[in-house]
Amino acid sequence: MGRHFGDLAKIRHVITYSISPFEQRAFPNYFSKGIPNVWRRFKSSVFKVAPPMILMYLTYTWGNHVHEQGKRKNPADYEKDQ
C-alpha cells in the first residue's frame, strides 16, 4: 500500500559532494550571518503579518473603549437628586 522506498522517484544527472564532519566547523557563521539573515526574514514578512495584527489590536482597544463609554452614567441626570 502506498509508495515504497526505492521506487519513489528516478533522478538522473545529480552530483552530490560532502565533506567530513572532522574537516568543518559545526555552526559556521552562526552569529555573523545568522543575525543579518533573521533581519532579512523579518523584513520580508513583517508587512504581511503586522498589518492584520495591528488592525486586530486597534479593534480590540476601540471596542473595549466604546463599551466602557456606554456604561458611564450621565452626571446631568442626577444633578437634582437630594
Add this chain to the structure above:
Amino acid sequence: SGVWNFGSLLGLCLITQILTGVFLGMDYTSDISTGFSSVTHIWRDVNYGWLIRNLHGNGASFFFICIYMDIGRGLYYGSYLYKETWNIGVVLLLLVMMTAFVGYVVPWGQMSFWGGTVITNLLSGVPYMGDTLVQWIWGGFSVDNGTLTRFFGFHFLLAFVIGGGTVVHLLFLHETGSNNPGGVNSDGDKISFHPYFSYKDLLGFVIMLLGLTSLGVFSPNLVGDPENFTPGNPLVTPPHIQPEWYFLFGYGILRSIPNKVGGVLGLVFSILVLMVVAILHTSKQRGLTFRPVTQFLFWTLVGDMIILTWIGGMPVEHPYIIIGQIGSVLYFGLFLVLVPLGGWVEN
C-alpha cells in the same frame, strides 16, 4: 520545518489525555450527587490526583493549540490538497470538539451544567424533530443525571474513536508522504525517520510537555472559568455562560446571527468550511511561501479568529455585537471568496 511537529504532538496529546483520563476515571463517579465531590476527592485525597486532573484539563487546551496549529500549517502550505488526509483531519477536529464538550460537562460545575444546557439546546433548531432530539440526547426533560452518566460514557468512548480516526488519517498520509514548505514533490529527496525525525519529534515532545507542566504548576487556572468551582445548580444561572477558550470563536459566530437555526448553521459551517478549501484552490502554486497577497489574507484570518475568540467571551452588547458580525462575515468571506480570488490574481 517546526510546524510539521504538530502531527506527532497531537499523538502525544491523545496519549497523555487517555492516560490521565483513565486514572481520573478510577476515582470519578458519574452521578449528579457525587460527581463534583468525586473531583474534589481526586484533587485532595488521591495520590497526585491534583496533578493528574491538572494535566488532563490543561492537556485539553494544548490539544486544541496543536490541532489549530496543524490546521494552520495545512492551510498555509496547501497540505489540504491531500484531500483524504485533510477530510479525515476535519472529522478528527469534530470528534475532538465533541469529546472536549462532553468532557467539560463531567466535573458538573456551574459552567459544566449551563454550558452543556446551552449547547445541547441548539439541537432544538433541527426542523420537526428538534425537541425530541434534544430530550433524547438529555435522557430526560433537562440536563440531569441521565445526561451526566451518558456524557461520561461518550467522553471515554470518543477518545478511542479519535485513536481509530488517527490511524486512518496516518494511513492516507502515508500513501502520499508529507508536504513540505516549498510545496514541491519530494519523492527524490527523502531522509530516514531515525535519527532526523525521531530526534526532531522528541524535541517537540519535550517543549510541549514543558509548556503543559509549566501551565499546570505555575498557573493551572489561567484558561479555566471560576464558575466551575461551584457545583452545578439548575436553579442559579451564571451571568456569563461561555465555553472554554478553544470554542469561543465558534460561540462568537453562533451569537452573531440573530436567528437560532441560522446561528447553529453558522457554527456548524465554521468547521465544515474546511472541507471545501481544496475545491476552491485556484493558485498554480501549492503553498503560500511565494504568494504575498494570500499570505496577507492568511494572517487576516488569524487576526479574525483571535477577534472572534475575544468576542465570544464578551457579553452581547454594543459594540461587541457589530464587531462579531463583521468578524463572522470576514471569516466566511476569506475562505469562500477572498483567498480563491487572491490565488487567481497571483496567477
